[in-house]
Amino acid sequence: MADEPVEPGISLQRSRNMAAIRGRDTAPERRVRSLLHQLGYRFRLHRRDLPGSPDIVLPRHHTVVFVHGCFWHRHPGCRYTTTPRTRSAFWETKFRQNMERDARQQDELRAAGWTVVVVWECELREINVLTARLRTIGRCGTLPDDEVTESGTGSSGVNTVP
Ligand SMILES: [Zn+2]
Numbered sequence: 001m002a003d004e005p006v007e008p009g010i011s012l013q014r015s016r017n018m019a020a021i022r023g024r025d026t027a028p029e030r031r032v033r034s035l036l037h038q039l040g041y042r043f044r045l046h047r048r049d050l051p052g053s054p055d056i057v058l059p060r061h062h063t064v065v066f067v068h069g070c071f072w073h074r075h076p077g078c079r080y081t082t083t084p085r086t087r088s089a090f091w092e093t094k095f096r097q098n099m100e101r102d103a104r105q106q107d108e109l110r111a112a113g114w115t116v117v118v119v120w121e122c123e124l125r126e127i128n129v130l131t132a133r134l135r136t137i138g139r140c141g142t143l144p145d146d147e148v149t150e151s152g153t154g155s156s157g158v159n160t161v162p
Pocket residue numbers: 070075078079080081120121122123
């Protein structure tokens with residue numbers, strides 16, 4: 001896909017392009033899924049009925065996981081969070097919009113009772129640390145299974161029965 005210059009201004013159409021840029025089923029996302037699987041979590045992917053269509057959803061723990069590229073999502077203080085030298089005003093606008101959208105989606109999810117976990121792509125470089133962090137999902141405030149309600153469809157992705 002040609003990376004034609006786009007103007008700041010950007011709306012729904014552009015948002016969809018951003019989703020494409022961000023990618024689905026990226027290698028980092030697959031890696032995180034694999035880790036969660038090893039840790040025994042059950043999850044669903046890309047729930048489109050939730051704000052931001054989270055990459056990974058753990059219904060039992062009422063937790064969503066986003067796997068964020070450091071560059072696009074502006075990991076604070078990260079060395080991969082670089083800014084291209086050319087057209088810097090354009091990039092800054094784009095980055096700001098990404099960050100605002102992330103914040104808005106996460107606010108909406110939290111307001112709906114979800115715990116939001118963001119895994120930064122660079123964290124995959126220290127897998128032990130990341131594994132320890134993922135292991136804490138659901139450790140505090142876990143609801144009894146029969147209180148876990150799942151809004152949304154009953155598609156057969158995940159068996160939540162113990
Ligand atoms: Zn990072």
